[in-house]
Structure formats: structure tokens, C-alpha cells
Amino acid sequence: MRLGLMNFAKIPLCDLFSEWTKISNHSLYKKCEEVLLSLHVLESRWRLFGHILRRDPCNPANEAMQFYFVENNKRLRGKPITTLPVTLNNDLKHVPGEKITLTSQNDLDLIRDIAENRDEWRTFIVRIRRGAAEAVRSDDPASELL
Secondary structure (H helix, E strand, O other), X not given: OOOOHHHHHHHHHHHOOOOOOOOOHHHHHHHHOOOOHHHHHHHHHHHHHHHHHHOOOOOHHHXXXXXXXXXXXXXXXXXXXXXXXHHHHHHHOOOOOOOOOOOOHHHHHHHHHHHHOHHHHHHHHHHHHHHHHHHHHHXXXXXXXX
């Protein structure tokens, strides 16, 4: 049996209650005063990415990011590969009022400039997290997790 991230994180929370009745995700998270695990993962991913961007450009992680955006016209067939830049770009789609993407070297340089200022980077991460939380709320109208 394959469990998604949400269901896997919900199992220990369900054990806290002796009620064996059905409980909705919204009610469970509200009762436990917790937020979605996926939002914790999203925030950690962006914090680590900011740390990498502030490191030396000769760092292997920075070189890998720069190499990713080198123009390569070779198109792969089949399902697109899920990579860190693709995941980060999908996270950016949820930020309201921002048209920042991560699809080119110029976008990477723009995000690197934001990461250099730690206070600005923290507020940037908060906006990303709030946008992702709003996206979760729009998927589940009864949800008020954040």
C-alpha cells in the first residue's frame, strides 16, 4: 500500500485521539494545532537553496545549478524529469503578485541577488509559503490550516 506524504504524516496524529470515528484532515490538523508537512518541506527546501546561492560560485552545488541552465536544445522524450529547478519553479507559481520564474540563468541570478540579503530572502520564503498555503486552501475549501 502506497501512502502519500499527507496521509503518512497524519497517521501519528490520528493515534493521539482515542476516537475511532472518521476525522477530516482539516479537523485533525486544527485539533493538533499543526500545519501541513508539505509546507515544512517547502520552507526547508527554499532555506537550503538560499544557503547554496550565498556560497562560493565554485561550490559544486552552484556549478550544478549553472550547468542546468546552459542552453541545450536536446529535447527528451517522455515524462519530464522532476529536478530541483523544476520543483522550485513550481513553488514560485504560487507566489501572488510576483512574476519570478526559475527557467533561465538570468532568473537564477535574480534569485541569487535576493538571497544575498538574508532579511529579504526570509520575507521571500514567507511569501512563497503563504502562496502555497493559499493553493492548498483553494484545493480544499473547508481548510483553514494556516
